[in-house]
Amino acid sequence: MSSKVEINIVAGAMKECGVAPALMRQVIEALNAEVQASEETKGPPAPKKQFVILVSDHVGYLAGKDLAGWVFQIEESEHPQTLVDRIERTAHDYNATKKGRMMPVQTVGETCENVKATQFKENGVWVKTKTPVLVVTTKN
8 A cells, every 4th residue: 555645744754853954855856756757657558449429319310321420629618619610720720831731631531630639729629539430329
């Protein structure tokens, strides 16, 4: 069982016990190095998962139709209808770059697959799936 203690608490306890300042400094540096090393170590990567968009279709308009889509995130304060405009703006910004002039994107799919996340982030969009995922409907 391990318990985490803040380094400043350890430093205070060492000061109360009368540990020499030079030794205290060495111990705190060693603790900081250990904390930094433990933060850098990560376990095995998480298993890849498939995203599926579930659409409520209680009237049955979409029954029997094969649909595909992408999963995005936008800021909570933004209206979802602005997503398409943001993607178009990202595609336009990408096509204005040197790489975009050589290989311009024309569709949402090409934009999701070829444009870097940093360019999407500049327009307030985070792409969660670069390739389209299946859309499943339910009667709610």
